[in-house]
Amino acid sequence: MMTWEELSELTKTRRSIRRFEDRPVPEDLLLKAIELATWAPNGGNQQPWRFLIVTNRELIGKMADAVRDKTELMASWPEAGQFEETVARWRKSSDFFRGAPACIAVLMGRYSSIADQILQARGEQDSAAREIRSWREIGKSSLQSAAAATGYLCLFLHYHGLGTTWMSGPLQAKKEIETLLDVTSEWDVVSIVPVGYPAKISKTPPRKPVEEVIRFFR
Numbered sequence: 001m002m003t004w005e006e007l008s009e010l011t012k013t014r015r016s017i018r019r020f021e022d023r024p025v026p027e028d029l030l031l032k033a034i035e036l037a038t039w040a041p042n043g044g045n046q047q048p049w050r051f052l053i054v055t056n057r058e059l060i061g062k063m064a065d066a067v068r069d070k071t072e073l074m075a076s077w078p079e080a081g082q083f084e085e086t087v088a089r090w091r092k093s094s095d096f097f098r099g100a101p102a103c104i105a106v107l108m109g110r111y112s113s114i115a116d117q118i119l120q121a122r123g124e125q126d127s128a129a130r131e132i133r134s135w136r137e138i139g140k141s142s143l144q145s146a147a148a149a150t151g152y153l154c155l156f157l158h159y160h161g162l163g164t165t166w167m168s169g170p171l172q173a174k175k176e177i178e179t180l181l182d183v184t185s186e187w188d189v190v191s192i193v194p195v196g197y198p199a200k201i202s203k204t205p206p207r208k209p210v211e212e213v214i215r216f217f218r
């Protein structure tokens with residue numbers, strides 16, 4: 001077993017990596033990391049995830065083009081004018097995953113728990129059912145499950161010296177990316193994780209002191 005200190009070191013040295021060396025990622029490392037990620041806790045053990053591994057650079061380029069096109073569209077809207085400086089940075093960086101030798105698209109499936117089935121049967125008229133449904137939607141079990149696996153994935157790839165960035169930004173081109181990756185209607189792309197050997201290690205963004213983010217009820 002890993003010591004606490006080793007686990008702490010692994011966790012704290014993982015960074016979101018946005019520049020990659022031009023060297024392929026061994027497929028067996030990707031597979032190993034994904035296999036471990038599937039041991040993440042998940043709602044009802046439904047394992048409502050799929051992982052699409054893209055190493056075809058042309059395809060990664062097309063996904064990045066789709067994201068860039070949407071960035072340009074949004075940046076052209078007059079409403080973007082007030083955020084000029086941030087928009088300029090975003091225009092440069094939103095498609096940075098173009099430079100990654102591999103990308104993993106994380107898909108979320110539809111999982112219907114017993115509570116979901118009861119709420120569905122109850123219909124729209126009942127206000128209590130509507131309210132409960134809206135609360136459950138905020139903490140959607142399948143999204144949380146896919147997110148848990150993604151966190152593990154990034155950590156395990158880091159263990160192997162690989163850099164990743166968990167990205168939800170590309171969802172601005174969700175439909176285009178799903179078309180490029182032949183994603184069927186029962187699945188949703190929820191994130192893109194570029195993977196590669198780090199060419200530049202990002203600065204460590206500070207964390208809030210733990211006292212600021214906890215509250216005990218003893």
Ligand SMILES: Cc1cc2nc3c(=O)[nH]c(=O)nc-3n(C[C@H](O)[C@H](O)[C@H](O)COP(=O)(O)O)c2cc1C
Pocket residue numbers: 014015016017018165166167168169170202203204205
């Ligand atoms: C759900 C989620 C979505 C994210 N989306 C993006 C993204 O679209 N683009 C990006 O550059 N980083 C993205 N990140 C990475 C965060 O910016 C990063 O994790 C955070 O700044 C902390 O830095 P660290 O990962 O190096 O510790 C995302 C992270 C998470 C968990």
